[in-house]
Structures are given as structure tokens and as C-alpha cells.
Amino acid sequence: MSQSPTQQTDQTASPCATSEFPERPGLLVSFRSVDEWTPDLANHVDIVDLKEPGLGPLAPVSAETARQFRHVVGLDCLLSVALGELTDYSAGRFEEHFQVANFAKLGFAGLAGVNDWRQRWRAAIESFPPHVHPVAAAYADHGAAQSPSPEEILELAVETGARYFLIDTFSKKSGSIFSLIEWSRLVHLGRRAQQFGICFVLAGSLRIENLDQVLGLQPDLVGIRGAVTHGARDSAIDPEKVIAFHSSLQTDSHTR
Numbered sequence: 001m002s003q004s005p006t007q008q009t010d011q012t013a014s015p016c017a018t019s020e021f022p023e024r025p026g027l028l029v030s031f032r033s034v035d036e037w038t039p040d041l042a043n044h045v046d047i048v049d050l051k052e053p054g055l056g057p058l059a060p061v062s063a064e065t066a067r068q069f070r071h072v073v074g075l076d077c078l079l080s081v082a083l084g085e086l087t088d089y090s091a092g093r094f095e096e097h098f099q100v101a102n103f104a105k106l107g108f109a110g111l112a113g114v115n116d117w118r119q120r121w122r123a124a125i126e127s128f129p130p131h132v133h134p135v136a137a138a139y140a141d142h143g144a145a146q147s148p149s150p151e152e153i154l155e156l157a158v159e160t161g162a163r164y165f166l167i168d169t170f171s172k173k174s175g176s177i178f179s180l181i182e183w184s185r186l187v188h189l190g191r192r193a194q195q196f197g198i199c200f201v202l203a204g205s206l207r208i209e210n211l212d213q214v215l216g217l218q219p220d221l222v223g224i225r226g227a228v229t230h231g232a233r234d235s236a237i238d239p240e241k242v243i244a245f246h247s248s249l250q251t252d253s254h255t256r
């Protein structure tokens with residue numbers, strides 16, 4: 001069996017993987033295929049995230065795609081994989097994903113009002129290999145997702161020692177995250193996460209024109225896809241747009 005990613009690099013040892021970039025949030029970009037990757041992106045993407053956007057907000061890519069990506073980006077690259085929703089989770093289904101990943105995201109759609117949703121999360125993350133950090137994924141539009149609220153999910157992350165909390169959007173047709181949840185709630189969620197040493201990851205149909213709002217929340221990581229594709233969210237990544245977004249993120253962070 002090949003070595004796990006963290007046997008070659010200790011980048012995930014810190015509370016937030018991007019702590020080496022204190023002057024700006026880290027940039028996480030979601031890819032669906034190795035065909036979207038170019039070597040030029042290595043200096044502009046802090047975490048490579050893998051998901052299938054045509055099948056849902058956290059739909060996983062195939063094990064083969066995950067393996068191909070690890071081979072292409074190398075062992076020093078931080079790699080995240082989406083594993084879908086807890087309602088569909090099975091550890092055996094993702095053994096090969098775990099072999100190449102540093103982080104794994106799980107959502108809570110369909111679990112609002114389900115009594116054992118917290119136990120399901122605990123059981124799932126206990127099945128993760130030690131080198132894979134669980135990412136608790138909350139939805140700003142949790143009503144549409146029939147998910148527990150972001151506040152409830154963050155408290156569960158605190159209780160279970162999860163070091164990464166993501167807030168995203170379930171529907172990709174309702175605008176950015178800022179149109180789906182109150183600013184005051186986002187501020188509170190970010191501050192509370194960071195109070196407990198949890199990496200605050202902000203995503204949700206973010207665009208380059210949202211950067212002032214994004215930076216106002218001081219997230220540790222910013223997650224994007226639709227902002228850097230050739231067109232729709234499920235079209236291919238445009239490397240030039242990734243580089244431009246990264247450059248704007250750096251510039252705007254330095255001028256604040």
C-alpha cells in the first residue's frame with residue numbers, strides 16, 4: 001500500500017492548513033477532472049478540492065479520479081475530497097479516496113429533525129484514517145437542504161474536535177451565500193469557529209466581486225468553483241480565472 005499523504009508532508013499538522021499564509025485567506029478550488037489541472041495552478045491554489053458539481057454540492061468524484069489527481073499534483077499538495085451527505089455515507093465506499101486525501105468533507109442534508117444525526121457524524125469521522133481531517137459542511141440555505149442549522153453543526157464540530165468547518169450553499173441557483181444568510185450570523189459563525197481553533201472555510205457561489213464581503217469575515221479559507229469556470233458551474237475550470245482570483249485575493253487582503 002502506498003504511503004498516506006501526511007507521511008510525506010506535515011502541512012496538516014497546524015490547526016489551519018493555511019497558517020503559513022497569515023496575510024490572506026487560503027484559496028481552495030474545486031475540480032472535477034484532472035483535465036482541468038495545469039502545472040501553472042500549483043502556485044495559485046492552496047488546497048485542491050475534488051467533487052462532481054453536476055451531481056450535487058458535495059458529490060464525490062470517482063476513486064480513479066482521486067488517484068489520478070494525487071499522481072498529477074504530487075504528494076506535497078494538500079488534497080480535499082467531497083464525500084457527499086451523511087445520509088449516504090459508507091466508509092468502505094471511500095477507502096481509495098482516503099488513501100490520497102488530507103481532508104474529507106461531509107454534509108448534513110436530509111438530517112433536520114433526525115434524532116441521531118450527531119451520532120451519525122461521530123460514527124463517520126471515527127471511520128476516517130488518522131491522516132484525514134474531517135470537514136463539517138453546513139449549508140447557509142439549510143432549510144432547502146433539510147439540514148441542521150450551521151450553528152448546530154458548528155457546535156457539533158466543537159464537541160467532536162473537528163478542526164475544519166465549512167459553510168456553503170446547497171442550491172447553486174439562488175445567488176451567493178450573502179443572499180441566503182444574515183451577515184451577523186456569518187460573523188458569529190466565523191468568530192466562534194476561530195475561538196475554538198477551528199479553521200473557518202467560506203464558500204457558496206462566491207465571485208470576485210464578493211471579495212470585500214469575503215475578507216470582511218476574515219475566513220481562513222475561501223472555496224470557489226463557479227467563479228473560475230469557462231461558464232456554468234459544471235463547465236471546465238479556466239486557469240486564467242483561477243490566477244486572477246488568487247491575485248485579487250492577495251491584493252485586496254494587503255490593502256485592508
